[in-house]
Amino acid sequence: MKIFFISSSVAIVYLMRTKYRATLDTENDTFPTIFLYIPSILLSLLLAENYSLFELIWTFSIFLESVAIMPQLFLLTKRGGAEAITSHYVFVLGGYRVFYIFNWVYRYFVESYTPYAAWIAGIIQTILYADFFYMYIKKVWIEKKFELPGVNTILNTK
Numbered sequence: 001m002k003i004f005f006i007s008s009s010v011a012i013v014y015l016m017r018t019k020y021r022a023t024l025d026t027e028n029d030t031f032p033t034i035f036l037y038i039p040s041i042l043l044s045l046l047l048a049e050n051y052s053l054f055e056l057i058w059t060f061s062i063f064l065e066s067v068a069i070m071p072q073l074f075l076l077t078k079r080g081g082a083e084a085i086t087s088h089y090v091f092v093l094g095g096y097r098v099f100y101i102f103n104w105v106y107r108y109f110v111e112s113y114t115p116y117a118a119w120i121a122g123i124i125q126t127i128l129y130a131d132f133f134y135m136y137i138k139k140v141w142i143e144k145k146f147e148l149p150g151v152n153t154i155l156n157t158k
Contacts, residue, residue, distance in 0.1 A: 025075065025079075028075055028078050028079055029071070029075055030078075031070065031071040031074040031075070033071065035070075036064060036067045036068065036070060036071075037064070039063070039067070040060055040063040040064040040067065041060060043059075043063045043117075043120070043121075044056055044059035044060035044062075044063055044117070047059060047116065047117040047120065048117065049117070059117050062117055062118050062121045063117070063121050063124075065121065065125070066121035066122065066124040066125035066128070067124065067125070067128065069090070069093065069094065069125070069128060069129065070128060072090060073090075073128070073132060076090070076132075087136055087140065088140075090132060090136075091132070091133070091136045091140075094125070094129040094132065094133065097122060097125055097126060097129070100118075100122055101122065104118070104119065104122070
């Protein structure tokens with residue numbers, strides 16, 4: 001399964017860099033990713049259970065995953081909204097975190113497993129998604145609108 005996951009990830013990156021390169025929005029996609037790497041590195045150094053190379057890389061990946069949605073949210077805000085397919089995708093992408101929470105609760109009570117770094121990363125990711133989830137539920141589920149407004153639309157309606 002890991003081989004499939006890694007292979008499909010490499011294939012996706014390859015397709016993004018070659019076949020679908022024209023869809024890259026260089027004008028709006030300007031999020032400085034250094035703001036993701038540096039905190040992830042620092043948190044992994046502070047919160048790793050031990051300082052083996054594998055543990056440091058795993059902890060770094062957990063924290064990087066927790067903030068990896070920030071460029072997408074930044075782009076959605078800068079563009080002034082989201083198309084239906086994009087908003088559904090981001091919602092499902094964040095919704096899988098619910099299953100992580102169920103797994104943590106189960107493993108905590110059954111195995112006494114306490115991955116504090118993963119819990120902190122999960123809390124960070126949940127906080128980052130919270131505003132998006134609120135807008136998604138309000139606009140798509142309650143108001144039955146399938147496009148999310150951008151920050152300018154929200155501010156101008158108040």
